[in-house]
Amino acid sequence: MGNMRSVVKMLMVVLFLGWMFIWIMISTNLFKSKWTPELAKYLNTTYFGPQGTNLVLLTVPMMFIAVLSCVYLHTQKKSTQTQRECKVKKKMGRVMMVMNPLGIVTATELAFSLLFVALLVWALSNYLYISYHVSLHNHDNAKIWQAKFRAFGLRIGYVGHYCWAFLFFPVTRTSTILPLVGLTSESSIKYHIWLGHISNFLFLVHTVVFLIYWAMTNQLMETFAWNPTYVSNLAGTIAMVIGIAMWVTSLPSYRRKKFELFFYTHQLYGLYIIFYVIHVGDSWFCMILPNIFLFFIDRYLRFLQSTKRTRLVSARILPSDNLELTFSKTPGLQYTPTSILFLHVPSISKLQWHPFTITSSSNLEKDTLSVVIRKQGSWTQKLYTHISSFIDSLEVSTEGPYGPNSFDVSRHDSLILVGGGSGVTPFISVIRELISQSQNQSTKLPDVLLVCAFKHYHDLALLDLIFPSDISVSDISRLNLRIEAYVTREDKKPETTDAHKLLQTKWFKPQPLDSPISPVLGPNNFLWLGVVILSSFVMFLLLIAIVTRYYVYPIDRNTGKIYNFSYRALWDMFLGCVCIFISSSIVFLWRKKQNKEGDKESKKQVQSVDFQTPTSSPGSWFHGHERELESVPYQSIVQATSVHFGSKPNLKKILFEAEGSEDVGVMVCGPRKMRHEVAKICSSGLAKNLHFEAISFNW
Template identity: 30%
Template sequence: MSRAVRAGLKLSIAAILAVWVVIWILKPTKLWKKSWHVAEDWAESTGVLRESGLNVIVFCFPILAMAVLLYILAYLRPREGRIRQSTSLIARFSDPIIINSPIGTLSSCELLAAALFLVFLAWTYYSNLASDLKRTTPSKILKLNRRQLKVMAAGVRFGSLSEACLALLLLPVLRGMSLFNKYMFGVQFEASVRYHVWIGNGIMLFTLLHSATIMSVWGEKSSLWVEITRWQSTGRVYLAGAIALLTLCVIWLSSLPPVRRTKFHLFYLTHHLYLVFLFFFLMHAGAGHFYSVFAGVLLFALDKILRIAQSSRSTSVLSVRVLACKAIELTLPKHPSMQYAPTSTIFVKIPSISRLQWHPFSITSSSNMDDDRLSVMIKCQGPWTSSLYEKIQSIQVPGSESTKSLIAAMEGPYGPATFDYQRYGSLLLVAGGSGITPFLSILQDVASRNRDTNTCPTRIELVYAVKKSVDLSMLTPISWLLLDWPPGLGHLKLRVFVTQEKDRSGNSVSEILHEMSQVKAVILDQHSSGEHVPKPQGLLLKAAVAGLASVAFLVSLVCLTHVFIHKEKRSSPNKTPSWISDTLVLCSFVIATSCAATMAVALSMGRKDVHVPAVPRNKSKSAETCSENVQNVWGEDEINFGKRPNLIDIVSELQNELGRSEVGVFVCGPDSLQRSVASVCRATCSQKYGRKNKLLLRFHSINFSL
């Protein structure tokens, strides 16, 4: 029965998505515009939906309905581990195709999706512009000749491309209420952020072209200042458009990599100007165009509300550990029912350092091993992390008057609903520097599978490159596991490369790990009011919130329209001022989000989680239990000084050992390392070995920084 329900939900989601795509494809055509005018006249004449209600149902409801169905489908998915299976067609299309590009490594799926989207933008621009040019006649009202009207039309239609991009802009950065990245395609949140960046760059480009083209016509007429400061009662409000453009420029400039990496706080604060941009976009384009992008705006607002509800509670950090490489391990209490996939991230705020700054970090623990706690690794690399390092150092000083406690607020975890590593019989994990952190959770998750070879790999090779030998202390959280890998879990091999040092000690990997693992955790004081990390809202609650907000917006908008906007003919000279329709959209949005927030708070208060106190300890429960009845299998450990990993040789050894096999290759680290691994995977898959001996490398990139 449940399988039939899931199949029905998948079919419904696919059908709704197809309808939404077809609407956008037909939208610029003459057929659609003529049919749409007829539909609007019908909606006005019926006296129920009116024009505004029709716009909401056609342009907003498809995405909102997909969201509700996706949350229900995710709730109904099987909870048991996925049995190993052959690689799907989607996995084959995830292999890297373009590597050395300005926007990073591109897979076949990404390249195909980008090409289709560019074709759609070209089609939209051509169809709209061709239709405009056919009916271009000199305007006495605007005082423009035919050439100026054509230039003006070309500029206006660049704005339609910005609108199309804006409809997708916020969907990739949904966290708790993620759609396509988590529940449909299993894309990691950090990876989906780059789709947001691509779309944002497109909006910036098309908005600049839109503004520059139109302003060039005004400049030619010597009326630039007069036009740009006008606030018309109906139609396009140029002053609002100018303010939206300036706001967008500030957001875009603060998002450039040099600014984002060195001044993250500035980037974070200026990004909240999206509220100003969306408001003036509504005032400039009007409610009719805003409906096309409203679904993403509403889902983003609901996502923000649920995130605030979760992060409003704080918790006391159980213990801290400062590693030799100036990395900090924080251990926090969590409820046993909180589950997360390997490579998940969590956003952390330390109020004693900053009440505004949230920073994402990879979770290094496994919810299958440690059911009452989670751990994150924080490398000291910026002002915020340096402040945290100094605070913890002051706590560790004997006799210090500093408070022996640390309060933190958490948001998340965020990650894929499932993780692909279970599909492969063999894994090749390649990490550089702090890129090892996602693999710490993967290895612990493998060890938690209780020797079930149907749901975990039987051969794992970990290649870890660091600059200094002290950086190997990043392996400390799983040193107990690496030193005593249970033989029943299969074969594990570690290759370490220290690139900027020469071998002076002559120690093996196991000796280095054993020495660095002696660092003890500092147990912190617990506040009596301290709670475990709050769980994110459940999937059914998200579906209910999204459904309620959608209906509340439609009902409130239709009711307000009946009260404040009287019926009028399309050709009537006395049209209702645009700001009235725009204000009704804002009021309906506030009503919808208020209803959703009230429902979320009520259901959250009704869901009483039994507080399970986590007992502070120096070692994790898994480290205490899994070290029994195992033997050291580190006869093949390998450490290399003064050189980088030769990936071609490593792959050749895998080819000789495994023959024809499918290997999951996961890489996390600097861009140069990711490009190198992607190049080797692409070259290996393109080589024509015999059918029985070909090694298939399936490339997966893991990003751990935004």
């Protein structure tokens, strides 16, 4: 098995390096004047037309990598070698610097970012060299400087196309590419943002240059031209208008303060892609096809998963205005600590989906999955109101869970978890995973220090979620956990507790359509995802070949006319969507049929859950109340916790005090300022044993 994985990995590396080599060479005069004519003889056949070269060189390799990665991830197993690789990756990913507005940037990220910028500069330089020194097109009989100005605008649009070759990889949630480099869709959202800013800026320059050029040559009406045999300027104009709307509303001032505006505007990406592809044509579309094709497979599979109504078992309303929702799940559903789950509540919004941190452990809690939701923003406030009202059921759909492909919480000698406010929630799943691993006596567990800062005293109730309610003293006996909690806006413990601050638990009645959360393609999710990718892409190639050979080519040959430029691009998009729909639906239904017996048992389990009335109980030991239930885990939290009032944690002192440990993993989740402070300390070089990782809720 190990040898096969090594061969697959080596093949993927070779294919990726070859793919990148083509991107480096495609802007050169050598590729344009010598390689392209030779390749066209063999690749631009009557079955694929002018798009044949780009289809073979730039689409096929990346799609093949995507299929191979499914096999690689499916066969991946935790081993000593895997753990050693994790440690090496941590050293490679150590913090380089904190750069505004980019935020925390590792040495690896900085190196690849500089290489990517170098690629863009290289491409623009080569394109301008071809335009200015090899073949300057001047069809409008403009002045030489005007023709060069137009060529600059055209070529900078070409360079923006490079960004689109990578734009959708970071937002593919069930990506098979990102796990190969240790990334998740959540951790790589920032790359999508960076690429979006760069591409939109380049396309804006491209548009402005052409508007100025057409104004100088009295051709402003070209803005609205739709040439049947060449580039459609009107399609490009429409795409740019949509792009600017998406770009502006994605800026932090809109995205964080007016999320609904950002969310709904960003749903225009489908129209943007359509007009963008019509503008650039089918040959250029094949250059960026892999990341769009894989994104739409992911998007459709998410849609299929979200059509099921998820069984919501219970809700706990915490004194800190947080909610813990517990869902039923199939025992075969596995996920890693720090994973997230997307929720959709139709009674609140028909379109909006929101991600929330999973606090449970799939190894510790076999049949349930829990998430914590903080009441902030209009959507969460409405959900809080719904849960708090007198309802006995709530329609909820879910997507996910999504998280790292592997997460070895015991790879370090000690762990320092730094959380601010609701930033503590990802670490609850980490601690619960350690509890699960503690059942194996041979596993060496790290010492854990949880440093958490809260604004108010009642926010400490979040710590009640660290241990499941049914945990026993033997389950946590090997866990060496210490908690340093800081209450920043209160100087002392409140003497009284308001009645509405008591913790409430609400149980929901099962509904006939409820079903547990399960993997969209079953337990062997990656393997079947590979089947979807391979079958849909092969089907796409066959249909493109048939349509081109028996419909497009006869029109070109028999009528003497060039087949409509825009229709070629539309055929590619239409057939791609059809193939994704057919292949994904067949595999999804086939897997659903195979798991029918298991689904029956799961549904039977869901329906058999007894409905319990809402109950109220003390919020936590922090409020000075006695618990009626088993108190061992809560007594353990009391003994492990030190509460500090009216101060913030001295993070520098806390981190440097861990210098005695050989290998210290430092994870931080919370406000931007806190993340940056911890990153600067870890990157200072004063403590060589600190290995940093940040978890961010906001983009």
